[in-house]
Structures are given as C-alpha cells and as structure tokens.
Amino acid sequence: MTQKYLIPLAAVFLLFLVAYTGAGAGLGWFFGIVFPYLAVLAFLVGFVVKVTGWAASAVPFRIPTTCGQQKSLPWIKQNCIDNPDTSSGVILRMLLEIFTFRSLFRNTKAAFNRNASNRITYSWEIFLWVGALAFHYAFLVVILRHFRFFTAPVPSCIQFLEALDGIVQVGLPGLFLSGVVLPAAALFLLARRLFDAKVRYVSQAADFFPLFLILGIAATGISMRYFTKVDIVGIKEMTMGLVTFSPVIPDGIGGLFYGHLFLVSILFAYFPASKLMHLGGVFLSPTRNMANNTRAKRHVNPWNYDVPIHTYQDYEDHFRDKMIEAGLPVEKKE
C-alpha cells in the first residue's frame, strides 16, 4: 500500500531534481524549450485523441440517471434540472454539474450503530464538495493568472483577476488567495486519501501522483514568488519567446524555475493518459448529458441489428391445442 503513495512522491521529487540539476548543467534549452513544446503537443494531441475516441463510440440508448420527477401529466411538477426532458434543461443540468459539482453536493456519509436500534444514519458530507470546488477553482485562477507571462500587454481581465485574487492585501509581494487555497485544498484531498480508510483502500498510485505533482508545482511557484526571488523579467522574456515561437534562454533564471516548468510540462504530458481526463469526460457522460424523453422522442441506435425472436405464430403452433381447449382465441383452428 505504502508504495502507492511513496513511489509517486519520490517520482515528483526526482523529476524536480532532474530539471533543477539538468538546467544547471547547461540543459536549459531542453527543460525550457524542447520539453515544454513536446508536453503541450502531447497534451493537445492526447486530449483530442481521447475525446474523439469517446465520441467515436456509439450512444445506443438514451439512459440518463434521473434524479427527480419526470415530465408526465401536466399537473405534476417536473424537476426540470435533475430530470430534464429538453436540451435547455440538459444544458442547465450540465452547467450546474460542471461549475458547481451538483452531484457531489448531495454527498452523504453513512454510519451504522450496532446497538438496540441498529440504525443506519446518513449525514450530509459537505467537505469533499468544498475541497473539490476549492481545489478546482483555485487551480483555474492560478492558470488564468499565469496568462500574464504569455501576453504583452497583459489583458485587463487578467489584471482584474489578479487584483481580486490579491484582495486581502497582505504582505509584499501581495498574497494571492489562490496560492493559499490551492495547496490547502490539495493537501485536504491528499489527507482524505491517506487517512480515510475507504478512500485509501480504493486509491491507486495514479490518484496520488497528480496530487503530488500539483503540490510540487504549487510549492515551487509559491517559493519563487514569496521566498527565493527569481528574475521575473528574464522569465517573462522566456515565456513570451515560447508563445511567439521564437524561444530564447535568458541567463540567470535559476534551477527552481526549470523545476517548476518541468513539473508543469509533466502534468500536461501526463494529463491525457490519466484520470485527469475527467475534465473532458464530464461533458460526454451519457447518464448526465441526455434528456429523459425516450418515450416521447425516439432515440436511434446506430448499430441496432435484427435478432431472432419467438413469434406469435411459433407460440400458437406450440400451444394451439391447449389454447383451443381453454377457449383462447387462435389464428388457425388446426
């Protein structure tokens, strides 16, 4: 069991060290230019291949999971979001799922008390939802903030987001909320995996690796911003070089940055082959993205094929005498 998290943890350390020392040994061009390009390419190609692979599979039946009252009689109130029968309902359901993790919000925790009443009790378990939401939104803000390194001039929306993220105005350089929330939430999710017996039992190395990787990315990023100051002008020169396809390796950027960039690159390259593809999958899940109107509108199965059936004629041939004797109507009298 321990190897499931120790190996991913060691791997992340190792990856960081490889880039840190490699860049110092004159391989900056590799970790700063070649690998990031390859990683982004792997991400884009992998992502598209995966999603088109899913899309290539048929959706033979319309099987949404219905989580509320269906549309039936006009005087019975339908739950238009959790049991949508129209595209707009489905869109609303999907938006709530994607942006607010609605299904996770329902989460409960069951407990069994072996005593006189032997009750199973269910309590609302909000922490996974809070942790997941905090993690994903903080990550999104961090990613969006980083667009300041890839744009010149920095668009006002990015500057506005930065201002919002730094609204607490603590310390210098100003503290970003996302920089606190992201690692805190990631640590919470990690702690769940380590200390909740059930979650630990189902966890794989593939669940720990991305968490450690993201924690590594956050740690190196935070360290550069708040503690070991780096040559921010040089870094921007380099990142701008990357997006304008005229890459340069300025001097004096430091191993920490290469470590950071390498871990990010690994994340990109790893993404399409991993569970992180839930980013794409959530949009395509047939139990959520279909309207519950199969009885009202016919759904076509592209590979529907004819099957042998036991026809009425076969049936009557088999039972004709008995049917006639019992007074049941038959097609042929003999």
Next chain:
Amino acid sequence: MADELTPDELLDKIDYGAPSGDWMDTTKSVQIRPGMYCYAAKAESVETLGLPNARPWNPIEEDWKLPDNWQQILHEGIKERLERFRTFKIFMDVCVRCGACADKCHFFLGTGDPKNMPVLRAELLRSVYRNDFTTAGKILQKIPGGQRLAGARPLTIDVLKEMWYYFFQCTECRRCSVFCPYGIDTAEITIMARELFNLIGLNIDWIATPVSNCYQTGNHLGIQPHAFKDMLEFFVEDLEDITGVDCTPNFQKKGADILFITPSGDVFADPGTYTCQGYLILFKYLKDKYGLDVTWSTYASEGGNFGFFTSHETMKRLNAKMYAEAKRLGVKWILGGECGHMWRVIHQYMDTMNGPADFLEVPVNPITGTRFDNAASTKMVHITEFTADLIKHGKLELDKGRNANRIMTFHDSCNTSRGMGLLDEPRYVIKNVCDNFYEMPPNTIRENTFCCGSGSGLNAGENMELRMAGALPRATALKHVHEKYGVNTLGTICAIDRAALSTLCEYWVPEVEVAGIHELVGNALILPGEKERTEDLRMEPLPGCEEEE
C-alpha cells in the same frame, strides 16, 4: 442461508472500515460463499435461446468448464463493447476514485465488504481494462512492478471468478450514479460485465431460466396459455365473492382499445396477486362505466424482462413481443402494469430496440381526453400515470374508508425512480385511495431510494444472506416509520419488490405487510352494481366489518 443466519448475526458482521493493504492482493482468497451467490444457469435454459457454452457447471467447483479461449473471447468482447457503448468507454476512463459512491450501495451498507463499494466493483473490471486497453497500462507493464503501479492486472481465472462473484452482488439500482460527479453508472458496468459473462456461459439460473421461459412460453414463470387464463379466472371467482361483480377480462381480443401487460409475478404469487385483482377491478369499472376495452395477452404475458440482466440482445429478443402482439391485436396503445426494471426497459430501451411503433396511436385516455405526450413515441403508458389521470379528472368513485386499516409508506423502486423519474404519480394515487400516508426519511426515498436488495435477477432462494444484507438500508428506514407512525403497509409499484420486500419485512420488520398500489385502488374503487363489501382483496374483513368477539 439466512435461515441459518439471524438478523443479529448478520448485523454483527457489519463494519464500514476498510482493511489495510492492497485489494488486488485479496483476489486469490475470494471465496464464493453459500448464501452469497446464485446457482449456475441450467444448460437447457441457456440452450433455449442458443446462447454460448451451455453445460452443467458449478461456481464453487474449481473447474468452470470454460472454452479454452475464454480470455480471448472476453478481450474481444470488451473491445467490441467499448466501441458500441460510449458509457462503458467513458466510465472505464474517467473515475477519479473520490469515494463519493463508496457508502451509497445497499450491499456495502449491509455487508461492509469493501468490494461492494461501487468504485471497487467497477475497478475489478477497470483494472483489466487498464492492463489491456490503455497506453499507460501498456507502457508500465514493461517495467518491473509497473503493472501494480498502473493499477492493472491481467485477466486470470481468479480475476474472472472475483468479478463474477461481485457483479452478481450488484442489483443495477443506480443509486451510486446519483452521487457520482461524472454520472458513472455501476449498473451500466454490471450490465457490460454480465454480457461478457454470458459470452462464455456464466449466467445464473435465476436469470437464465426465466429468460428461457419468457422466450418460449411468454412469461418468466413458464405459465402456459391455458394456465394463465385459469389463474386469472380464479381471481375472477374470488372477486365475485368479494364484490358480487363478474370481472372477467379479455384475452387476445383483437380491436380492443388497449393492450395491458404486467409482470407474470402478479398472476402467480401473493401479494402481487392482489395487485392483479386490483387491475381486474379497474378494467371492469372502466368497461362498465366508460366502455373502455382492455385486453390481456397470454403471448405477451410478461412485463418484466430478465433479458435485461443477460445482455442487450437478449433483452431485445424478449421485449419484441410487446409491440408484435400490440400490432397483431390492432390495439391503439399499450398500458403497462406495476413493475420496476420492466419500466426501465420500456422507458429507456424499447422504442430504440424494437420501434418505431408507428402502427400504434399516441396514447390518449378516451375517458379524460388526456394525451400522454410523454409517451408519444413509445406509446406505452404506466398504470399509475393512467390511474392518476383518471383520479385527477374525478372519473373514479373511490371509498378511501376501505383502506382505513392501512397506514402506508411508499418504496420507490430503483428503476422507476432513477431510470424514469416516476415519483409523484404513485404517491398521488396512494393519497387518493388511503388516508394514512407517511414518507420514509428523505435519504431513502425518491432518487435516493434504496434497492430491495433482490433486483436484477438476484431474487433467488440460495443467496438469502446477500439479499437480506442488501435489504438492510431499506428495512432500517421502514422500521423507523413503523416505530414512529405505526406504518403497517409498504406500498410498492414493482413485482420483484412485492416478492422481495415481503421477505425483507418477514426478516427485518415482521409487523409490516407489502401491497401493490392497485391493490389499494381495487379495494377503494366502487364498482357499478357491487354488493356491500365486507372483505378486502385479501379476504380479510374491511375496517368496520370485523366480527365482534
């Protein structure tokens, strides 16, 4: 057998903590244990439909008598299904093992067995998928220890046996799917797994024999046409004693308005039989009052579809009868009785598989004028939709007092709630035929409802320990309302429930009885020309008619 395991012994076994270590190390030690598994499919039942590898075999014996190339058959079977079902492909890829589903499964809650956590049940198959079908799995295989790191494993006989054991411990109830942030539906994964098992002849008999019966004889129980008619006529005699009215139904009547199809369980066993009598009373009432002509069919005498628990193809083969018979008889549309998985099949599969039903009309209730637009294409209406509409328009004369002895609660069936959303229709009917109705706690009803523990073909006798463990969450909620409000009747709209919940009550909450909704309708409905009733459909005294001591 649960006969040997008392409720207390069963409760003693429950522990929601998970063991330490790696679940993959426990595969070899999985013991297929009496009380927890169903007997193997009989060869002759498998042969009826010409399904593969019919032979006698026994799950607890070492040799399962598989074809030599069983691994290849399964590998190709998985590959084919990944292409045919986007659900399967996505559900194999996107699970993040967040654990939200872990304690949502009634079998986990009743057994504490970690492999009954939906996530782990799916991982049994997913680990094989990762090994054989993913890039990461294929790369990591090549380094020592890499397979384990990828969470992958080859499909060995032990892995197969473990999967078989646990995919027949899932009732395809979809409760986990409600809580999954990606809508991963374990029912869908179980459906795929069982389809794969059937490719190498690994069905259970409680599914295979009903399927064979249904195919040949028209219904799961193998009731032949003359016997089916006899059984309904037997009810007619009882009803004449109770009501003084002759409720003889039509059989195979060409040109009738409506074809009625219900699970054969309602013809066969108590308390479903009382529900069946309720249907007979309702149809007699509608015939006499409004001239509505409803017919039954002995050919299409099965609403349920155990083919659904075998493979999509078998489901289609059994379901085809409904439209075929409606077409032959020339009815306008089809009315379906109270059943759970039957309605998932009708609602989400039938039209796609065996439609278009262009020979039928968009269902209109001729008595109220209501057009059932929600069934405009499939042309099949649920009986509680139909009855609720009649009641709403004041078309039924009801005497609630005849159900005054019933203190009701309602068990939402998995399939009608999470595969359809039929929630308020049955409640509306109940409230109009009975005065005392109390809901079970919100975490256990509607879309959160708990399975009876015996669905998806697991309603056998030999796996009673499993069934009663799976029944525990439902039983606990029922016990709560029994103690709090004095609930004595558990209403349900599912034939398997009527059988399974009766066993559940006997085991866990003996003071509660199970009743179909149309049994209550049958009690309350005042037939034209009926005599003064003193007995309910169970031939027990009506409230107020009890004999003086």
